[in-house]
Amino acid sequence: MKAILIDDEKPALQHLERLLAKDGRLEISGKYTSARLGLQHLQQERADIVFLDIGMPEMNGLEAAEHIAVLDRSIRVVYITAYSEYAIEAFELNAIDYLLKPVTSQRLGKTLERLESREKQSAREAESATEERALSILGFKRLEFLDTSEPGKKLQWRTSKAQQVFALLLHNRGQWMLKDTIVDLVWPDFRPEKAVTNLHTTVYHIRKLLKTWGMDVLVEFSQERYRLTYKNVSFDVEEFVRGWRGTPVETDQEWASRDKVLSLYRGDYLAEHHYDWAEPKRKELQTAYVQMALRSAEYELGSARPREALARLISLQEIDPYSEDICRLVLRSYADLGDFIGFRKHYEKYKALLHSELGVHPGSLIDSWVQKVL
Template sequence: MMLLADGRFQVEGKYTSALAGLEHLARSKVDVVFLDMDMPEMNGLEAGEHIQQLDSKIRIVYITAYSEYAIDAFEIHALDYVLKPIDPDRLAKTLHYIERSIPVREVKSSDDWRVRCFGYLSFDDGAGSERQLKWKTAKAQELFAYLLHHRERWMAKEILLETLWPDYPKDKALTYLHTTVSQVRKLVKEWQGQISVEYALDSYRLVLDGIRFDVSEFERATDRELAITEQNRLFYENILALYRGDYLEGYDYPWAETLRSNLLERYLNRVIRLATYEMEHGFERKALERLKFAQQKAPYSEEICHLVLAIYALQGDYASLSRHYEAFVKLLQADLGIEPSQETTSIYNQCIQ
């Protein structure tokens, strides 16, 4: 009520559940979170860690009855803290501080848009509607994807020419570049400047202002190794749900290979950790679905095979356990000409017994 009465800020959401608030932050862009310190699902400091994982640019103002929390709060980059009961004059100082510390951005209707690069390059509006743009040429799409790949870094014209038109004379390649940049700019006009191609000092860059990028979201959330708990399990599920396919898997872009491998490795690591937690806490069916999807991406992974065998054993489904093991053995022999490791064979025998 105080924030609304002040009139300078738009309230994007309000929650009595920390988990529900974190779900909101996983799908929507905000600047500041006012966060209680004493909450039933997790305390404010733990919630603050999750918020920083989601987006390190989000600033946190803690609301607490205990001044001793202040030092801990500032260790995770809190913008300010306000003691209860909240004094309007003290809150006014916080709001002035926010105004000085965070650049004001105009709230636009397209803030829920996300660029997706897991699987095919596409755009979704945050409300379940997804579409692919009608690129005038394949090079226009590749130029957009390449600039997006480099996350707002300036890319020299020479590098763009060598990467996208390596077999053309320079003058002809330069003409193609200018034409292609123009095509991309026309196509992203509907975002009214929130997606733009900038030019300076013989370099180009792609800028996303308020448009989210699934790969950046995924990387921020997987940069830190946090133990999986019941409190953050849903957070990890939402992050893994971003991975709908390999990075730009629908396109033969050599420059995307290194990042594609890195992201797949991150994904498989988190799938294994989350599936292990789910298996140990009674969510065997969910873990099995998750592992079977991951196995399509890493069919020769013995670690994934071990977990699938263990889940079938827990469920008492020994027929499926044997079928899975036999299919895995045949796959290794047919594709790689090798036998499963002694560890895998031992785990299979233990599960059968």
């Protein structure tokens, strides 16, 4: 395996080079005192491992690791730090291991054994046959991952911030987001330096989780920006938007097709997470759902299925309890069922709600229609 060394301290660079040469398991294809020079090397020649100092001027090791991931995500990173208080934090980043200065031959040997073990594991995973499975990301009600090959498997986020950063990138899927924008939305009260460090750590955990799940989802980094892309993975919000129709339903086949789309809506978009930045999208999707469901209820009433329409409309009224359109169709369902007691009770309840909550009365048209029916 080929390795390059990056450390702004020449004595430390030479010391590590001597230890690796003595061990003999790695071929050193380059050593550099700046991250930019090391990245230029990787643009021209592939390496399997990068030994990377964390504390460097111009570009620190955490930033450099993001650029390395863009160039080749298979490159292993071993962080090097002179400060023990950074050791755990470094290990949690996109690294296979960390080394504290001064590096000893014994500690380096453990790192190399870990590297060899990881390479063997990757080879076994590549050789093993994978069964057919469908992977899904769910955004309605709560953020979840589904794997048809393991139905009971649940995603365990390392932190709530990791979940929020993933949700934010998913919300803006395919679009580049400035690092500063993400930081301002997720860590608004943190000092910029600490917030950026948290972002690097969080992105690492997200990538690790996605790799564990075997999902073809990438968190990419370029020019101080991140974006999320995916393939071979379905997203319920995307499927809902693609299948949405606001026009009247004409046939049973069309009704069945739309019902499948409506069934994707398990609840409001990311409702259980209460992200402020998701609120406009939540309202937009909720309005779209209500409009499409109303068209289906109208078709059910027009095709003599008032009981199905009533169940759908009662559910819609929980989302928008003040809607006169929904109330009118609920009353029509009761009338078609011949349930005029239910008709009267529902309208009286609707009138009381408008009066107590909004201080208004139903419109004259619906009120006169109700009196005529009764």
